Amino acid sequence: MLQTNWTNGAVICTVSEEANDEDRRENYTPIYLLGQEGFEALDPFVPIHVPEYTEKEALSNINYFIDRNWIQNEHGRTDEGKKELIFVSNKNPFNLAKICAQL
Structure with a gap:
């Protein structure tokens, strides 16, 4: 390649x-x-340069993780849980994926 x-x-x-x-x-x-x-x-x-996610991109990614059952914790699937994931990752794509991999 x-x-x-x-x-x-x-x-x-x-x-x-x-x-x-x-x-x-x-x-x-x-x-x-x-x-x-x-x-x-x-x-x-x-x-x-890869900028941080927008709110919509972060939610879309989280919903994808939920759809693929990568987020299995029930709290992570709620609106409040999604907001927490966005907050702790600071909308950073790498950090969001890393955090969601631990749920």
Whole structure:
């Protein structure tokens, strides 16, 4: 997928500091997490800012998690529970998914 032998397409990748061993988490930049060779494999690297969810996006995601039974706690399925999930995640997509995985 990261080879340069094809055209008319795009690849979107993400990196996470949590994928590294705990002793390699002091920095979260892609070049640090991937190393020089891995970073060069993604050339050209174009960073894309992913903003926090809107209220509607967060609720939509929570409802999806409920539909897939990823949120099994009954309180998390209530309107009050959904508001709490949005509050504690601060509408951050990664944090919301992480919190919902623990319910």
